Amino acid sequence: FMRQLEETERLEALGILAGGVAHDFNNALATILGTAALVAEDLGPDHPSQPDIERIRASAQRSADLTSQLLIFARQEPRRAQAIDVAAALRGIEDLIRRTIGEDIDFSCQLADHLAPVRIDRSDLEQVILNLAVNARAAMPGGGSLRISVGAVTLPDAATPPPPLPAGRYVHIAVTDTGTGMSPEVISHAFEPFFTTKPVGQGTGLGLANAYGVVTQANGHITLDSEPGRGTTVNLYLPAIAAADRDAPAPAGAAPEGHA
Ligand code: ADP
Numbered sequence: 001f002m003r004q005l006e007e008t009e010r011l012e013a014l015g016i017l018a019g020g021v022a023h024d025f026n027n028a029l030a031t032i033l034g035t036a037a038l039v040a041e042d043l044g045p046d047h048p049s050q051p052d053i054e055r056i057r058a059s060a061q062r063s064a065d066l067t068s069q070l071l072i073f074a075r076q077e078p079r080r081a082q083a084i085d086v087a088a089a090l091r092g093i094e095d096l097i098r099r100t101i102g103e104d105i106d107f108s109c110q111l112a113d114h115l116a117p118v119r120i121d122r123s124d125l126e127q128v129i130l131n132l133a134v135n136a137r138a139a140m141p142g143g144g145s146l147r148i149s150v151g152a153v154t155l156p157d158a159a160t161p162p163p164p165l166p167a168g169r170y171v172h173i174a175v176t177d178t179g180t181g182m183s184p185e186v187i188s189h190a191f192e193p194f195f196t197t198k199p200v201g202q203g204t205g206l207g208l209a210n211a212y213g214v215v216t217q218a219n220g221h222i223t224l225d226s227e228p229g230r231g232t233t234v235n236l237y238l239p240a241i242a243a244a245d246r247d248a249p250a251p252a253g254a255a256p257e258g259h260a
Contacts, residue, residue: 022070032060087111101137106145116240120218131207132175139179163221169240176233182226
C-alpha cells in the first residue's frame with residue numbers, strides 16, 4: 001500500500017510540474033501562432049515566404065496539440081463530468097477504433113447491457129480508449145487481436161492484484177492486446193508523463209499519463225497487466241453511480257454505490 005501511495009504522489013508531483021511547463025509553453029505558442037498569422041497577412045497571399053510561414057504555423061499547432069494533451073493530464077478538476085453509459089460511449093467509437101487500427105488486427109468489443117452509469121467527461125474517456133487502442137496497435141506490428149470488454153464488477157473480488165479502491169460497484173473496462181507486452185521496468189514508468197520507448201517523433205509518452213489522470217479524476221483506478229511476449233491488458237475501474245444520484249452534482253471524493 002505504501003508503494004502505491006508513493007507512486008500516486010510521485011505521479012501527482014510530475015503532473016503538476018508538467019502542467020506548469022505546459023501552461024507557460026502554451027502562452028509562448030499562442031504568441032508564435034498569432035505573430036505568424038500577422039506576418040502572413042502583411043506579406044499577402046502570393047508572397048514566396050508563405051509556405052515557410054505555413055510550416056511555422058503547422059509546427060506550432062502540433063506543439064499546441066501536445067501541450068493541450070499535457071494539460072488534460074495535469075488538470076486537477078474534472079471537465080464536464082456527467083453520468084454516462086460506458087457501453088454506449090464505446091459503441092459510438094467502435095467504428096473509429098476499427099478504422100484507426102487497420103484490417104490486420106482482429107478487433108472485438110464485448111459490451112455488457114444495463115450497466116450502471118459512471119461520472120466522467122465523455123470525450124476524455126473516448127480519447128483515453130482511443131489512445132489505448134493506438135498503443136495496442138503499435139504493440140502488434142505483425143498483426144494480432146484487440147479486445148475491449150466492458151462489464152460490471154463488485155470490489156473487492158478475487159481479482160489479482162486488487163486495485164486500491166473502496167469496496168463497491170464499478171464499471172470495468174479491459175483493453176487487451178496480443179502484442180509485445182511490457183517488461184516490469186517499462187510497467188513501472190509507463191504512467192509517467194513523457195515516458196516512451198518509441199523513437200523520437202513517434203511517441204509523446206502522454207497516452208498512459210493522460211489515461212491515469214482522467215481515470216483518477218473520476219475516482220477510478222487504472223492497472224496494467226502485461227508480460228513480454230504475451231500481450232497487455234489495461235484495466236480501468238470507474239465507480240458506478242446509483243440511478244438516484246444520476247443528476248446530482250458529483251461530491252468530491254464520492255464513494256461508489258454500495259460503499260457506506
Ligand atoms: P507513447 O505511446 O507515446 O509512447 P504512452 O504513455 O501511451 O506513450 O505509453 C508509454 C509506453 O508504454 C510506450 O512507449 C510503450 O513502451 C508502453 N506501452 C503502452 N501501451 C502498450 C501496449 N499496449 N503494449 C506494449 N507496450 C505498451
